[in-house]
Amino acid sequence: MRLARVSVAAAAVAVAWLADLAYACPSCASPLEENRQAFVDTTVFLTVVPLMMMGGFIWWLRRRIRAMEDAPEIAVHENLLRDAGPFSKGR
Amino acid sequence: MPDDALGRAFGVPARREPVLPNGVLGMLIFVATEVMFFSGLISAFVIGKSNAVGGWPPPGQPRLPVEETAFNTAALLASGVALYFANRAFKNGSPNTKRLLLLAIALGGFFVVFQGAEWVALIGEGLTLTSGQLGGFFYLLVGTHAVHVAAGFIILLYTYSKLSHDDLDRFTFWPAQVFWYFVVGVWPILYWQVYL
Numbered sequence: 001m002r003l004a005r006v007s008v009a010a011a012a013v014a015v016a017w018l019a020d021l022a023y024a025c026p027s028c029a030s031p032l033e034e035n036r037q038a039f040v041d042t043t044v045f046l047t048v049v050p051l052m053m054m055g056g057f058i059w060w061l062r063r064r065i066r067a068m069e070d071a072p073e074i075a076v077h078e079n080l081l082r083d084a085g086p087f088s089k090g091r
Numbered sequence: 092m093p094d095d096a097l098g099r100a101f102g103v104p105a106r107r108e109p110v111l112p113n114g115v116l117g118m119l120i121f122v123a124t125e126v127m128f129f130s131g132l133i134s135a136f137v138i139g140k141s142n143a144v145g146g147w148p149p150p151g152q153p154r155l156p157v158e159e160t161a162f163n164t165a166a167l168l169a170s171g172v173a174l175y176f177a178n179r180a181f182k183n184g185s186p187n188t189k190r191l192l193l194l195a196i197a198l199g200g201f202f203v204v205f206q207g208a209e210w211v212a213l214i215g216e217g218l219t220l221t222s223g224q225l226g227g228f229f230y231l232l233v234g235t236h237a238v239h240v241a242a243g244f245i246i247l248l249y250t251y252s253k254l255s256h257d258d259l260d261r262f263t264f265w266p267a268q269v270f271w272y273f274v275v276g277v278w279p280i281l282y283w284q285v286y287l
Binding site for chain 1: 137140
């Protein structure tokens with residue numbers, strides 16, 4: 001069992017050691033500085049946009065729920081509040 | 092039965108409005124996917140532009156009509172503003188709702204027609220989908236947006252038809268607005284990236 005684990009770990013290290021750089025992405029190895037910068041900018045952009053959308057939605061939802069919780073749920077006749085005594089919440 | 096100060100029947104629980112109506116939630120999820128879709132397209136364009144040999148726009152390609160499209164952009168933004176005021180009038184039960192909604196629809200329609208005319212002129216000058224990187228990106232980005240404007244235009248016509256029959260509620264109007272604001276909001280970014 002232990003030998004199997006060590007073998008797997010050794011194989012993983014060997015693969016990592018032997019693997020060359022992947023040139024699948026043309027921008028990663030581009031000699032153009034502008035191109036490399038565009039790649040970084042768009043990566044940041046595509047990472048930040050969904051986070052901002054989700055954060056914004058949660059923030060807006062929380063605000064809306066709070067505003068709705070403050071709104072009265074049951075209509076109570078004002079005469080009832082007036083006659084409810086000095087300790088009434090209506091006073 | 093006596094009414095309270097807010098005009099509601101005494102003792103009857105006021106019906107609670109949903110935090111977010113289903114239609115609006117569905118539209119927001121759809122718009123979120125659309126935002127990511129356009130973000131992907133814009134990112135591809137930015138990288139393609141930075142990788143272009145000989146600078147951008149590529150030499151020998153027709154110039155995009157920057158000033159004319161700026162005017163068209165203003166029309167689309169004005170359409171968004173008109174829709175905002177139409178919503179305010181709708182909330183207040185004002186008769187101006189119809190007029191303002193019609194103005195928003197007319198400006199959206201103007202945008203589509205103007206862009207169609209612009210495309211005809213550009214195709215005449217030799218800018219096609221296969222003429223090069225500029226043409227490919229231009230028709231992909233601007234064309235995708237145009238499809239969305241056309242869809243939004245149809246949605247607004249539908250809301251106008253419902254309003255005309257006194258059948259429009261805010262649970263129908265709200266999602267339509269969310270979509271139109273998205274269409275209006277994404278255009279200045281496309282204009283900045285593609286035309287300028």
